Structures are given as C-alpha cells and as structure tokens.
Amino acid sequence: MxxxxxxxxxxxxxxxxxxxxxxxxxxxxxxxxxxFKFKNEVEEVSYVLKRADVFxxxxxxxxxxxxxxxxxxxxxxxxxxxxxxxKSCVILTGCLVGSAVGSRxxxxxxxxxxxxxxxxxxxxxxxISEFVEILKxxxxxxxxxxxxxxxxxxxxxxxxHAFVNISFGCDNxxxxxxxxxxxxxxxxxxxxxxxxxIKCLVKNxxxxxxxxxxxxxxxxxxKSEKTKVRMGSRRRIPFADLLRKIHKIKGLKKIDxxxxxxxxxxxxxxxxxxxxxxxxxxxxxxxxxxxxILRAMNRRHTAKEFLDLVKRIRKAKPGVEIGTDLIVGFxxxxxxxxxxxxxxxxxxxxxxxxxxxxxxxxxxxxxxxLDDNVPLKEKKWRHAYLTKIWKETKHG
Numbered sequence: 001m002x003x004x005x006x007x008x009x010x011x012x013x014x015x016x017x018x019x020x021x022x023x024x025x026x027x028x029x030x031x032x033x034x035x036f037k038f039k040n041e042v043e044e045v046s047y048v049l050k051r052a053d054v055f056x057x058x059x060x061x062x063x064x065x066x067x068x069x070x071x072x073x074x075x076x077x078x079x080x081x082x083x084x085x086x087k088s089c090v091i092l093t094g095c096l097v098g099s100a101v102g103s104r105x106x107x108x109x110x111x112x113x114x115x116x117x118x119x120x121x122x123x124x125x126x127x128i129s130e131f132v133e134i135l136k137x138x139x140x141x142x143x144x145x146x147x148x149x150x151x152x153x154x155x156x157x158x159x160x161h162a163f164v165n166i167s168f169g170c171d172n173x174x175x176x177x178x179x180x181x182x183x184x185x186x187x188x189x190x191x192x193x194x195x196x197x198i199k200c201l202v203k204n205x206x207x208x209x210x211x212x213x214x215x216x217x218x219x220x221x222x223k224s225e226k227t228k229v230r231m232g233s234r235r236r237i238p239f240a241d242l243l244r245k246i247h248k249i250k251g252l253k254k255i256d257x258x259x260x261x262x263x264x265x266x267x268x269x270x271x272x273x274x275x276x277x278x279x280x281x282x283x284x285x286x287x288x289x290x291x292x293i294l295r296a297m298n299r300r301h302t303a304k305e306f307l308d309l310v311k312r313i314r315k316a317k318p319g320v321e322i323g324t325d326l327i328v329g330f331x332x333x334x335x336x337x338x339x340x341x342x343x344x345x346x347x348x349x350x351x352x353x354x355x356x357x358x359x360x361x362x363x364x365x366x367x368x369x370l371d372d373n374v375p376l377k378e379k380k381w382r383h384a385y386l387t388k389i390w391k392e393t394k395h396g
Contacts, residue, residue, distance in 0.1 A: 001029065001030070001031045002029065002030045002031070002053040002054070002140065003030060003031050003032065003033040003051065003052050003053050003054075004022070004025045004030045004031075004032060004033060004052060004053065004054040004055075004056065005032070005033040005035070005048045005051075005052040005054070005055050005056070005088075006018045006021060006022060006056040006058060007044075007048075007055070007056070007057050007058065007073075008058040009057075009058060009059055009060040009066060009069060009070070009094065010058070010059070010060025010062065010066065010094065010095065011060065011062075011259075012163055012210060012212050012258055013165070013183075013212050013213075013214070014058050014059075014060060014094055014095075014125075015163055016163040016164070016165045016212050017058060017093070017094070017125045018056070018058050019163065020128065021056055021058070021093070021128070021131065024128060024131065024132065025054065028135070028141045028145065030053070030054065033048065033051055033052045035047070035048075041072075041073070041076065042076055045073065045076045045077065045080065046076075046080055048088060049077065049080050049086040049087060049088045049090075050086070050087055051087060051088075052087065052088045053087065053088065053089065053140060054088065054089050054091065054135070054140060055088035055089070055090045055091070056091050056093060057070065057073060057090065057091070057092050057093070057094070057119070058093050058094040058125070059092060059093065059094030059095060059096035059097065060094060060095055060096070061094075061095040061096045061099055061178055061182055061361070062095070062177075062178060062179070062361075063356060063359050063361075064359040064360075064361075065359070067096060070092070070096055070116065071115055071116070074115070074116050074117070074118050074119065077090060077118040077119075078117075078118050081118065089120045089121065089138045089140060090118065090119050090120050090121075091119065091120060091121040091122070091123065091131070091134060092116055092119045092121070092122050093122070093123050093124070093125050093131070094125055095125070095178065095179070095182035095183065096112065096182070097112070097122050097123065097124055097125070098124045098125055098126065098181075098182035098183055098184065099178055099181050099182035099362075099363070100112040100122075101122070101124050102124055102126070102181065102182065102183075102184045103184055103185070104180060104181045104184060104185075105181065105363075106178070106181045106361075106362050106363015106364070107181075107362055107363065109122075120134075120138065121134035121137075121138065122134075125183070126168060126169075126183070126184060129147065132147045159206070160205065160206060160207045160208055161206065161207070161208040161209070161210070162201050162206045162208070162209050162210075163209070163210050163212050164194065164197055164198060164201070164209050164210070164211055164212065165189060165212050165213065166188065166189055166194050166211045166212065166213050166216060166219050166239075166242070167186060167187060167188045167189060167213035167214070167215075167216065167218075167219050168183065168184070168186070168187050168189075168213070168214075169183045169184040169185045169186040169187055169214065170183055170186050170214035170215060171185060171186040171218075171223065171226065172214075172215060172261065172298075173298060173365070174287075174297055174298050174299060175296060175297050175298045175364060175365040175366040175370070176297055176327065176330065176358065176360075176361065176364055176365075176366045177361070177364060178361040178362075178363070178364060179214055181363050181364070183214060186214065186215070186218065186226075188219050188220045188221075191220070191238075191242060191245070194211075194242065194246075195245060195246065195249070198246060198249055198252065199249060202249060202250075202251040202252050203251075206252075207251070207252065207253040207254065208252075208253060208254040208255075208256070209246070209252065209254075209255060209256070210255075210256040210257065210258060211242075211246075211255065211256070211257040211258075212257075212258060213259065214259060215259060215260070215261050215264070216239055216257045216258070216259065216260055217229075217237065217239055217260055217261060217264045217265055217266075217269060218239070218264055219238055219239040219242060220238035220239070220242070221237065221238060226264070229264045229266060230263065230264065230266075230300075231262055231263050231264065231265050231266065231301060231305055231309055232266070232267060232305070232308075232309075233266045233267065233268075234266070234267045234268065235266065235268065236268045237264075237266050237268050237269060239269065240266070240268040240269045240271070240272040243255065243257070243269075243272045243273075243275065243278065244272060244275065247275045247277050247278070252277065253277065254277055254279055255275075255277050255278050255279060256279040256281065257279075258283050259283065259285065260282065260283065260284050261284070261285065262284050262285070262286060262301045262305070262306050262309050263299065263300035263301040263305075264300075265284065265309055267312075270309075270312050270313060270316050271316065273313065273316060273317050273320075274316050274317055278317070280317065280319055280320050280321060281320070281321045281322075281323065281351070281352075282313060282320060282321070282322050282323070283322075283323040283324065283325075283352065284306075284309070284310075284322065284323075284324060285324055285325035286301075286303075286306045286324045286325070286326065286344065286348070287299055287325060287326060287327050288303075288326070288327060288330065288333075288337075288340075288341050288344075289303045289340040289341035289342070289343055289344030289345070290303070290333070290337035290338075290340040290341060291303055291340075292337060293330050293332070293333055293337050293340075293341075296330065296331070296332060296366075296370065297327075297330065297366075298365070303340065303344050306344070306348075307344065307347055307348065310322055310348060321351035321352070322348070322350055322351060323350055323351055323352030323353065323354075324348065324350050324352070324353055324354075325353075325354045325355075325356070326341060326345070326353060326354070326355045326356070326386065327355075327356050327357075327358050328341070328355065328356070328357055328358065328379060328382040328383050328386055329357050329358045329374040329378065329379030329382055329383075330358045330366075330374070331358070331366055331370035331371055331372050331373060331374070332370065332371070332373065332374075333358075333374055338382050338386075341386065342385070342386060342389050345386060345389055345390050345393065346389060346393050349393055349394060350390060350394055351394055352394075353386075353387075353390045353394070355383055355386055355387055355390070356383075357376075357379040357380065357382075357383050358372070358374070358379065360372050
C-alpha cells in the first residue's frame with residue numbers, strides 16, 4: 001500500500017482541507033504513514049521523506065512567520081536530498097499557494113516556485129482536481145482513474161469531534177489580511193450538504209462539530225446583504241437558522257463555530273447561542289481597542305460596540321468564555337492608541353487572546369498604502385505588555 005503524510009500549519013480551515021486531502025488519498029488506496037512524537041522538525045521531515053510516497057505540506061500565510069516556516073521546511077528537504085534521494089513526492093498546498101495562483105492572487109507563482117524549489121507540485125486548497133492531476137503526473141495513481149469530487153469523504157479518524165466547512169473564502173477585505181486573496185471569494189455550501197454531512201458524522205459516532213468559515217456569520221448571504229447586516233440588528237440571518245437546524249440533529253452533543261466577526265454578530269445570532277448544545281466558548285476577533293486603528297483596518301465596528309456585544313453574549317449565555325484576536329504595532333498606531341487596546345483587554349476579560357505583531361502581507365491594502373512605521377522593538381514591547389495585561393485580567 002502506498003502511504004501519505006500531511007503536515008498542517010495554520011487555522012481550523014486548513015485542518016478541514018487536510019482531512020479532505022486525506023479522504024482523496026484514501027479513496028485512491030493510500031494509507032496514512034504511522035507517526036510518533038518527534039524530537040524536532042528535522043527528525044519528522046527526515047522520517048517522512050524516507051518512508052511516505054506522498055508528503056503534503058498544507059501552508060499558512062497569515063503572517064510572515066507562517067511563510068518563513070515553509071521556507072525553513074524547504075531547507076530541511078534540501079539538506080536531506082544532499083545526503084541521499086527522498087522517497088516522497090512533496091506537494092505544497094494551503095494559503096501560500098492560494099495567494100500565488102488564485103483569482104485575486106497578490107503574489108507571483110514564479111517567486112513562490114523560486115523559494116520552494118524542493119517541492120514537486122503545487123495546488124490551491126480550492127482545487128482538489130489539480131491535486132489529483134499532480135498524483136497522475138507523478139505516476140502515483142493511474143491516469144485513467146476517474147475522480148468524482150462530490151463522492152470524496154473527509155477523513156475524521158474516528159474522533160468524537162469533527163470540523164465541518166460551511167463556507168469558503170472571504171469578502172471582508174480587512175486592510176491587513178491576506179485571506180481574501182489566498183482563499184478567494186466567499187462561497188457558502190448548501191444547507192442540505194452541511195446537514196447531510198453532520199448527520200453522516202453523527203452516525204459514525206461523532207458527538208461534537210465545529211462549523212468553519214472565514215466569517216461564519218455571513219453564511220448564505222449574498223454580497224449586497226453582507227454589507228447591510230450589522231451588529232445589533234434584529235433581522236434574522238441564515239447562519240442563526242442553520243444553528244437551530246443543526247441543534248435538532250439527534251445524537252449531536254456540542255456545536256462550536258469559528259471564525260465569527262463582531263460587526264455582523266446580530267441579535268438573532270445572540271439569541272441562537274442560548275441553545276444548550278451551542279459551545280460555552282465564543283471566539284470573536286476585535287483586533288484593536290482604538291477606533292482610529294479599527295477604521296484603518298477596515299473593521300466595521302468600534303471598541304464600544306464590541307464591548308456591548310460581549311455584554312449581550314454574556315447575558316444571553318451565563319458562564320460563556322470569550323476569546324479574541326489582537327494586532328499590535330499596526331501602521332500608524334501610537335502608544336496612546338495601543339493603550340486603548342490595553343483598556344479594552346482589561347474590560348473584556350478574555351479567556352483566550354491570540355496577540356500578534358503586525359507584519360505586512362503582500363497585496364493587502366495596508367502593505368500597499370500604509371507605512372509600517374512602528375519599530376520592531378516597540379512592537380515586541382507592546383506584545384509583551386499586552387500579553388501580561390491579558391494574563392492578569394483574563395476570565396475563565
């Protein structure tokens with residue numbers, strides 16, 4: 001039996017993509033390469049290159065550090081090849097590839113290829129058929145073998161928990177974010193597909209699901225509707241109704257969802273999270289406590305609106321834990337504006353906070369038009385200080 005190994009970087013969307021890729025490979029008769037706890041990445045990659053027929057690297061490019069990990073992996077592969085031939089066909093996918101080949105691509109595939117010369121193939125996470133073609137070209141599956149994408153089942157590994165994509169891509173265009181470019185335009189899966197997948201998972205002993213999308217709140221809204229929906233609105237939204245229908249599935253015990261933005265977290269959605277199966281953890285990215293910086297980020301909410309939303313969620317679901325994302329050192333951020341973020345973190349009492357130092361992403365509005373003028377030393381200080389404040393004030 002041919003074997004595969006998938007190394008996944010990044011968010012839950014990449015985890016879902018990796019499970020789909022594994023499902024494709026298993027449909028073609030591959031088995032997953034057994035692994036163990038490795039001492040370091042060099043040991044892991046060397047082990048895989050000696051044994052796996054296919055080595056998939058699912059990349060993240062949300063920050064420069066994420067990209068650099070892939071280039072570092074390439075160096076490990078290069079060093080391995082100097083000592084002897086590798087068995088594996090090494091294929092790169094994920095957001096790094098998406099940003100170089102997608103319809104909104106801000107990066108050059110030629111540049112990516114130049115930085116990752118030790119990879120044997122590339123495909124966008126949205127283009128599984130291209131992945132199959134690579135396998136055929138590499139002689140890993142027969143060229144005449146038919147591929148039916150709608151019949152491929154995600155690998156779930158017999159776990160009680162499963163990730164389920166409800167949408168792909170993003171149309172928010174926050175000024176710092178590469179995702180609308182690397183993942184493409186926002187497309188919602190049908191309600192029937194989602195419900196059928198979850199029912200099938202529950203039949204196979206899954207008890208908990210996490211619904212995934214770059215912005216789950218806008219699921220099944222058309223482009224004009226997305227711009228009209230606002231935090232605090234009392235209009236019904238499709239995502240809240242979807243939660244209610246999923247909640248009725250017998251045998252399902254817990255429902256999580258990620259990512260959820262504050263600016264379209266309506267009252268209808270606040271009411272829906274009262275349902276007992278909905279998780280007691282909500283992750284909602286605020287990014288900054290300064291209204292000036294939020295406007296520069298193209299985040300369609302204010303600090304006060306965000307804190308008001310947190311209050312409404314805690315009132316609707318007592319005991320809920322709330323997590324968030326924060327960026328320090330955004331272009332033009334003054335020390336005073338940073339201290340506004342500190343004040344918000346003190347008031348928010350977040351159970352979880354992912355704090356990042358701003359790094360420019362090629363092709364984004366911020367990279368093109370805003371001067372990355374906060375010194376690295378200052379960014380590091382702000383990161384350390386905000387982390388300290390969060391740890392002192394976190395709730396849960």
